[in-house]
Amino acid sequence: MNALGPETRQSSFAASPSRTPVAVWPWPIALGLLTTFGLLSALLGQHGIWLALSWAALSLPLIVTVICLIRAWRRPSSKGGLS
């Protein structure tokens, strides 16, 4: 949380070709919506399919995290990540 200084510097001054802007929010928003849906579907739906959907929706952020971590450590030279 403390690396703000260098990061902003790098991103504003660095000229490396990979530093083109990317869409920041689609993934976080998708994960947030999935979590919200998962939290509510079990609460409001109570049983059956709604419970299963809740479990699935809440697992996805965890699965995505694990995939990102595996990618990063399998190919240490690349940046990992999904886009």
Place this chain on the structure above:
Amino acid sequence: MTTRTLRRWFVVHKWTSLVCTLFLLIVCVTGLPLLFSEQIWDTFVGDDDPPYEVLPPGTPNASLDVIVDKARALYPGQIITSVNPDDDEPAVLVSMAPSWQALKDDENYTDRHSGHWIKFDARTAKVLEQSRPTDAPKEPRTWTGIIMGICNRLHTSLFAYLPGRLFLGAMGGVFVASLVSGTVLYGRFMKRLPFGSVRTDRASRLTWLDLHNLLGTATLVWALVVGFTGFVNELQTPLFGLWRVTDVRQILRPYANLPVPSQDHLSSVQAAFDTAAKAAPGNEVTGLSFPGASFGSPVHYVLWTRGATPLRARLFTPVLVDARTGELTGAYPMPWYLRFLEISRPLHFGDYGGMPLKILWALLDVVVIGVLVSGLVLWAGKRKIATDARLRALGYDLDDAEGAPVSALTGEGAR
């Protein structure tokens, strides 16, 4: 966003996080065993109750009046304080005491408990079990009991009762602020990085930063919800107190000075349960306390009813039944702030979607611990860099192989 506003957000994130991280680590770690407390109790302590009689399915329950009479016959001259049918077992718990005054006097002695209970089979009205007599040697505490007790008190109040609860509530609020400011910073940091990037080939500081961002994004909404509902939960004592001095006092005013009638002349307990069930349709009646209880009316049975769905299961509606006549006085839905509190509880406990939901809750909790730890590492790392830079400025020669490239990367850290 200008660099100045960004720096302000950064300061907000840094300080809100620093303030609450230690306490969040405590609640995250102690929350894990609490999440599975039912299973832990079953596994390590077990149920030593005698097994229930096997009766044909559909056997009707005995009248609560029969059970109440039996309890009175067992302890003549004592009073009954409450009658509580069990949630998921065919049992009824009857609590008794020598008198209301004796219960009140207990508050002045830590080791005196004049109240006791009897557990009846709800169908046969036979006595299943009784509380241990007060003069019996104390049951040895189990390790499970000790550990779970410690976790529970750390998690809810840091062993500091109401001040501890309010303090942890405040930490919940600070945590929400830290999450919001962290989200703003994330938007800036990730401008040129694809989602989920973890740079492992450069300074370890960048790896920690990327991890912090990735784990934080994955759990952001969950942490917001659980943090906020935790904050609301810690406010329950003042909120219930507010209700008691406003609405409850208003409702009970006409009866406040009446004497408590003798328990020999009260109306039927079973009928009071039936009346309450009718007065709060869609709710189940979970218990009844007798007139004279410290929080109630001197002449009413107070019946607690609650919703039958997970969403409404913690939404209690008290019903007053006049214990002299058996007539309904009224059902009193709680004010909005208590309804909000009660609805927010399942979202904190994660106990509304079976075992898979609890496991997911635990995994998300572990990921949040990862966010906290990576945040601490980033903060501690920067402190080291700053210290090294100051030492160098004073002319010390630090041949720290690890420190040099990192401080080059994070040049501003020297400030």
